[in-house]
Amino acid sequence: MTGRIPENVKNVITFMTDQHRIDTLGCLGNVHAHTQNIDSLAEEGCIFAKGFTPSAICTPARASMLTGQLPFKHQTLANPEWNIAYSTAIPETDWTYTQALRDHGYNVGMVGKYHCGTNLPDKFGCDDDTFWGAENPVANEQYVAWLEENELPPVKAHEFWRGKLPGNRDGHILAARLDQPEEATFERFIADRSIARLRQYAAEYKESGKPFSLDVHFFGPHLPYFLPDEWFDLIDPNDIVLPESFGDSLIAKPKVQQNYATYWSTSSFNTEEWKKLIAVYWGYVAMIDFEIGRILDAARELGLMDDTAMFFTADHGEFTGAHRLNDKGPAMYDDIYRIPFIARIPGLTHGEKRDEYVSLIDIPATIMDIAGIDPAKVEDGRSLVPLLAGEVPEDWRQNMVCEFHGLHFPIQQRMLRTDDYKLVISHESINELYDLKHDPFELNNLYTAPAFDEVRREMAAELYTQLKERGDSSFAKWMAAMTEFDIPLSNTARSDWDDVAK
Incomplete structure (x- = not known):
């Protein structure tokens, strides 16, 4: 103990x-x-x-x-x-x-x-x-x-x-x-x-x-x-x-x-x-x-x-x-x-x-x-x-990743939440990005706002990385193909055909 x-x-x-x-x-x-x-x-x-x-x-x-x-x-x-x-x-x-x-x-x-x-x-x-x-x-x-x-x-x-x-x-x-x-x-x-x-x-x-x-x-x-x-x-x-x-x-x-x-x-x-x-x-x-x-x-x-x-x-x-x-x-x-x-x-x-x-x-x-x-x-x-006890381990999580799989109908969503921003990636239609410092009640979706391009890409890369580390590879593979960030698709779950494609 x-x-x-x-x-x-x-x-x-x-x-x-x-x-x-x-x-x-x-x-x-x-x-x-x-x-x-x-x-x-x-x-x-x-x-x-x-x-x-x-x-x-x-x-x-x-x-x-x-x-x-x-x-x-x-x-x-x-x-x-x-x-x-x-x-x-x-x-x-x-x-x-x-x-x-x-x-x-x-x-x-x-x-x-x-x-x-x-x-x-x-x-x-x-x-x-x-x-x-x-x-x-x-x-x-x-x-x-x-x-x-x-x-x-x-x-x-x-x-x-x-x-x-x-x-x-x-x-x-x-x-x-x-x-x-x-x-x-x-x-x-x-x-x-x-x-x-x-x-x-x-x-x-x-x-x-x-x-x-x-x-x-x-x-x-x-x-x-x-x-x-x-x-x-x-x-x-x-x-x-x-x-x-x-x-x-x-x-x-x-x-x-x-x-x-x-x-x-x-x-x-x-x-x-x-x-x-x-x-x-x-x-x-x-x-x-x-x-x-x-x-x-x-x-x-x-x-x-x-x-x-x-x-x-x-x-x-x-x-x-x-x-x-x-x-x-x-x-x-x-x-x-x-x-x-x-x-x-x-x-x-x-x-x-x-x-x-x-x-x-x-x-x-x-x-x-x-x-x-x-x-x-x-x-x-x-x-x-x-x-x-008042101690914060160096590797304690700095943000939160959550997931949703559907209730009355199948729908996949993943979320990355930091103190400043929240990113939600959805298979279904529209992704979401919220500036929590200036919009704490999540009213304005900034995902397509050009001024937030860099934030969106950084958040997406962090969410993708965490999903890969967790083993949530199916959703990560979707993200790699459908989300704009600087990670190539070949870094997702590999198949035998990946080497042939090189």
Whole structure:
């Protein structure tokens, strides 16, 4: 074990939300947020301001965290519900950090959302308290039985918010008022299951010293936002400032972005309605924070806070009106690729904030380090412990590369993001270049602007080089043929005919 981690810190609790924007948290600057419990983790931990997901889609992002591999390697690349012929199951023979912990003598549990494909977490060393799907599975028989046992009302809702599709047809439901108290919500159900598993693990830890790792994965604040009145109306819409990119024309950008805006009916709502929808989204975050507080209270009661590292993160972000879009999908804006990222290790973190680029896959590498297992077993992630100790390795990443493979349809995109610029290369149509210093909300696509020719070529060469080094050779070969930079095509994946052509 790295000497900088206190010897008593053995246990880990990882909180993960779904589709969670970074601007919803008090610790990240939202003065109207009701997130005191997540903020308390930041006060005792470290905020990584440049946390990114490897892919802004649930299944590939979560599969990357579990396997420690980039999406193009594990190839579980699309959500099973909208599969487009990709694999929908992580092979049982794949390495996972959860199985590594189990083999190392840990209790390992996962509660809540799974969504890593059709092989469930019990195949990967976990005690399985998970539920399958993209949204809260409110018809699940275990949840229904829990409601009945606790004499709580069944799921029912009213005041459905939905836009209009072409032909004036009803669009997707985005929000609704839930005719249940908070005590009956699926979020409370997940928290109760988590606390029960935590009590079991804590007892074994106190009796025999057996450490544990517990993942708590909430389905929210993924849309649709079904909330009790208390949380639906918690945030005053007058306190909402619309996203700076709310009025994005999407001109000179890939046509798929406009199509996606149509798919989600984003033009159906006026400004005041959008403010209410965003307020409801923040209310959803607040309700999840409340449940996290209940779990933290249980950890305090059990005397675990000094021995337990904690992480808070999300699989990806959400648009919620940014760029006139909703959900997530075929666009590589920071709104969906940046994620909340907090690491709390007792005795090591004390409320810091760091600006290094970090990835979701760095969390399992850090957990390996805490457990005394070589973090290099996480193939594409790195332990955060040196950064948390105030040291920056010379070879720490200076930028971030992300990937997208499609959701409802196949579409390939790769992104290189630096402090100053972002480059997005697409097979589908239009490439994108943004000057983040002068256009931080990514409104103006400068890819074809002559003044940025040199920047574009340098960014493209750097992205190509990193893709080659990673082994993402198929996309790199496309780049070499279709992107203007000073790298010859013969430097891509070679064939026997290359020598003949010389």
